[in-house]
Amino acid sequence: MRKIKELGEFGLIHHLSSRLKFRASDSILGIGDDCAVYPVKPGMNEVISTDALVENIHFKLSTTTPEALGRKALSVSLSDIAAMGGTPKRILVTLGLPERISVSFLDKLYSGFNEICNQYKVELAGGDTVSSPKCFFINVAVIGEAKRVFTRKGAKPGDLIFVTGTLGDSSLGLKLLDKKKKGGKDNKLLIERHLNPTARVQEAGILARSSINITSMIDISDGLVQDLYHICKASKVGARIFQDKLPHSPEFARTCDKDSIPPLPLLLNGGEDYELLFTLPADGVKNLNRQFLKAKVLVTQVGEITLKPRKVSLAMRDGTTETLSESEGFNHF
Amino acid sequence: MRKIKELGEFGLIHHLSSRLKFRASDSILGIGDDCAVYPVKPGMNEVISTDALVENIHFKLSTTTPEALGRKALSVSLSDIAAMGGTPKRILVTLGLPERISVSFLDKLYSGFNEICNQYKVELAGGDTVSSPKCFFINVAVIGEAKRVFTRKGAKPGDLIFVTGTLGDSSLGLKLLDKKKKGGKDNKLLIERHLNPTARVQEAGILARSSINITSMIDISDGLVQDLYHICKASKVGARIFQDKLPHSPEFARTCDKDSIPPLPLLLNGGEDYELLFTLPADGVKNLNRQFLKAKVLVTQVGEITLKPRKVSLAMRDGTTETLSESEGFNHF
Numbered sequence: 001m002r003k004i005k006e007l008g009e010f011g012l013i014h015h016l017s018s019r020l021k022f023r024a025s026d027s028i029l030g031i032g033d034d035c036a037v038y039p040v041k042p043g044m045n046e047v048i049s050t051d052a053l054v055e056n057i058h059f060k061l062s063t064t065t066p067e068a069l070g071r072k073a074l075s076v077s078l079s080d081i082a083a084m085g086g087t088p089k090r091i092l093v094t095l096g097l098p099e100r101i102s103v104s105f106l107d108k109l110y111s112g113f114n115e116i117c118n119q120y121k122v123e124l125a126g127g128d129t130v131s132s133p134k135c136f137f138i139n140v141a142v143i144g145e146a147k148r149v150f151t152r153k154g155a156k157p158g159d160l161i162f163v164t165g166t167l168g169d170s171s172l173g174l175k176l177l178d179k180k181k182k183g184g185k186d187n188k189l190l191i192e193r194h195l196n197p198t199a200r201v202q203e204a205g206i207l208a209r210s211s212i213n214i215t216s217m218i219d220i221s222d223g224l225v226q227d228l229y230h231i232c233k234a235s236k237v238g239a240r241i242f243q244d245k246l247p248h249s250p251e252f253a254r255t256c257d258k259d260s261i262p263p264l265p266l267l268l269n270g271g272e273d274y275e276l277l278f279t280l281p282a283d284g285v286k287n288l289n290r291q292f293l294k295a296k297v298l299v300t301q302v303g304e305i306t307l308k309p310r311k312v313s314l315a316m317r318d319g320t321t322e323t324l325s326e327s328e329g330f331n332h333f
Numbered sequence: 334m335r336k337i338k339e340l341g342e343f344g345l346i347h348h349l350s351s352r353l354k355f356r357a358s359d360s361i362l363g364i365g366d367d368c369a370v371y372p373v374k375p376g377m378n379e380v381i382s383t384d385a386l387v388e389n390i391h392f393k394l395s396t397t398t399p400e401a402l403g404r405k406a407l408s409v410s411l412s413d414i415a416a417m418g419g420t421p422k423r424i425l426v427t428l429g430l431p432e433r434i435s436v437s438f439l440d441k442l443y444s445g446f447n448e449i450c451n452q453y454k455v456e457l458a459g460g461d462t463v464s465s466p467k468c469f470f471i472n473v474a475v476i477g478e479a480k481r482v483f484t485r486k487g488a489k490p491g492d493l494i495f496v497t498g499t500l501g502d503s504s505l506g507l508k509l510l511d512k513k514k515k516g517g518k519d520n521k522l523l524i525e526r527h528l529n530p531t532a533r534v535q536e537a538g539i540l541a542r543s544s545i546n547i548t549s550m551i552d553i554s555d556g557l558v559q560d561l562y563h564i565c566k567a568s569k570v571g572a573r574i575f576q577d578k579l580p581h582s583p584e585f586a587r588t589c590d591k592d593s594i595p596p597l598p599l600l601l602n603g604g605e606d607y608e609l610l611f612t613l614p615a616d617g618v619k620n621l622n623r624q625f626l627k628a629k630v631l632v633t634q635v636g637e638i639t640l641k642p643r644k645v646s647l648a649m650r651d652g653t654t655e656t657l658s659e660s661e662g663f664n665h666f
Contacts, residue, residue, distance in 0.1 A: 001435045001436075001437070002435055002436040002437060003432070003435065003436065004430060004432070004434065004435070004436060004439070005432070006436075007436060009462060012436070012439070012462055013462060015436070016439055016440070016443045017457075019440065019443040019444065019446075019447055020443065020446065020447050020450060020457050021447055021450070021451060022447070022450040022451050022454060022455065022456055022457075023456055024422065024423065024454075024456040024458075027423075027456055027458070030456065030458050030459065031457070031458065031459050031460070035459065036423065036425075036458035036459040038423070038458075040373045040374065040379075041373065041374040046373075048423070048425060048458060048459065048474075048476065049425070049459060050425040050426075050427050050459065050460055050461050050472070050474055051427075051461050052427045052429060052461050052463045052465075052472065053463075054429055054463055054464065054465045056466075057463065057464050057465065057466070058463070089357065090357065090360075090369065090371070090381070092369075092381060092382070092383040092474055093383075094383050094384075094385045094472050096385060096387055096429075096468075096470055097337060099336070099337070099338070101337065102334045102335060102336065102337070103334075103335040103336065103337060103339075103340060103345070103348070104334070104335060106337070106345070106349055107349070107352065110349045110352040110353065111352065113352075113353065114352055114353050114354055114355070117353060117354070117355040118354060118355050121355060121357075122355065123355055123356055123357040123360055123363065124350075124353050124355075124364070125357075125360070125363050125364065125369035125371075125381060126363065126364050126368065126369040126381065126382060126383065127346075127364070127383055128383050128384050128385050128472075129342060129345055129346060130385045130386075130387055130390065130391070131387065131390050132385075132387045132390065132468060132470065133389075133390070133468075134467040134468040135429075135465060135466075135467040135468040135470075137429055137465065137468075137470060139383070139385065139427050139461075139472040139474075141381075141383055141425055141472075141474035143381065143476070
């Protein structure tokens with residue numbers, strides 16, 4: 001019996017999707033990116049995606065609140081729409097509910113949903129609630145709109161690589177949660193970044209409305225290196241990133257220092273930051289920086305696209321270069 | 334602790350959706366029908382829905398094949414689109430996978446997906462596969478298009494009530510499966526009707542393209558009576574159905590007879606037939622019958638809409654009338 005583990009998540013998706021023969025004549029992009037893309041009217045595309053969270057795999061009820069879980073379940077899905085340069089419009093939520101989940105828990109979960117829906121002006125348009133005695137799960141399907149669509153495919157050698165926000169906060173926050181180190185302002189912020197990530201919808205909107213030639217984009221859910229590999233594979237290019245340029249928060253730096261945690265693995269491979277990772281030719285950088293400065297949101301150049309296909313390397317502070325392995329990011333199986 | 338069971342599925346949906354404050358300005362129909370509805374361009378609406386199937390709640394691996402499960406998981410969702418008079422276009426599939434599910438099982442499941450996608454010209458556009466150690470689940474989100482949208486709301490006293498196909502086959506098939514009575518041509522057909530239901534997309538298309546004034550529509554997933562109650566509540570009317578008019582297959586009649594199974598409870602409350610239940614004024618009946626005859630598909634008048642709100646009654650063969658209870662259909666919790 002061939003096990004799913006042997007194929008891995010992406011191998012499995014590739015394996016299974018090859019069995020599907022029907023493709024809509026108007027389909028722009030099917031399986032394999034953050035969203036599927038379809039034209040709905042001239043100049044406007046629909047972007048659609050779905051994500052599931054399973055208890056004790058993607059969240060633990062002992063370390064989160066129902067409100068935070070509700071917020072995160074939606075934010076993670078909205079991030080997929082942002083990753084395509086889209087604006088989320090509506091969602092469908094499925095709840096698989098064991099008997100132990102109470103109505104008051106669901107009330108709080110929905111308060112979390114409601115917060116995110118209000119914040120992003122997204123309508124929870126429907127869903128399904130089913131009995132699921134052995135596990136609690138949440139599935140979110142999200143539909144968004146995009147005039148311009150940014151995919152993983154299109155990065156060119158010489159393009160520069162950017163990320164929004166900071167890296168590693170979420171995975172460090174998870175470490176602190178697991179160690180029950182919840183005290184102190186820094187720890188609290190890092191844990192909050194893990195439990196309550198921000199979908200970069202605003203940043204995606206800036207890029208989409210600008211004239212900047214974004215050649216590829218993805219959201220960082222599996223870690224910088226693994227998600228950069230997704231871009232490199234789809235674009236048939238390589239990438240070089242610079243240790244010195246990886247953006248991190250002061251809280252991250254202080255906590256790594258205090259607890260003697262090596263920061264680099266978290267910056268490179270820590271998952272669930274939900275920052276945007278994107279590429280553009282050098283002549284767009286001025287415009288990019290101006291727009292992000294104006295909106296008061298952070299963006300940092302972390303590297304450049306290279307010719308060598310499917311190779312991501314790290315230029316270290318000491319002048320040496322190291323090839324980074326794809327497999328060290330978060331594996332879902 | 335208030336339990337979900339106390340509210341029931343529909344009470345829960347009502348309770349939770351009242352907490353959601355954001356409504357899109359262009360939203361035509363939100364939570365509470367088979368699908369949510371949005372305009373995408375002049376004269377065209379989008380209809381969206383989602384459905385989850387959980388192992389040992391909605392299916393058992395001991396009584397179905399992976400291919401049939403794949404077909405049914407999609408058909409059930411396509412039926413929601415049909416219920417609104419829509420044409421399904423694309424789906425997103427989430428799989429929650431325990432380790433015991435093998436790649437070859439998934440290959441067969443996808444063969445089932447592929448069959449339905451080809452049959453209905455629906456594209457499986459994306460999805461999510463997640464590890465779910467304790468339970469196997471499938472979530473399907475489906476997006477369709479509809480020029481005319483048929484909702485549950487709009488039935489008027491005096492309208493006539495119709496169903497497509499036959500009733501009770503699926504629930505009788507399930508009974509036979511549970512009793513392991515798989516032999517014989519009749520049993521095989523009934524079991525097949527349970528494991529491999531047909532989404533009435535063709536019939537919905539006939540209605541949508543016709544000029545018939547369909548005043549309300551739903552698909553029968555929870556049983557004729559319960560789904561008729563959904564129409565009555567949304568439309569603020571009542572209904573009378575006639576025992577003698579309830580359509581059943583010859584296989585159903587023979588098997589009930591042979592096994593001494595009372596047919597009426599199955600016809601009234603048996604779930605998962607996925608037939609369409611709809612209403613129209615009497616002056617549309619000729620046109621309706623002509624169109625369905627031409628397409629060689631079955632449609633039967635089973636009753637009429639009455640003034641008395643929220644009361645569904647059954648005119649019995651012996652001339653008496655009985656009020657039918659809403660709660661006898663399939664309850665999801």
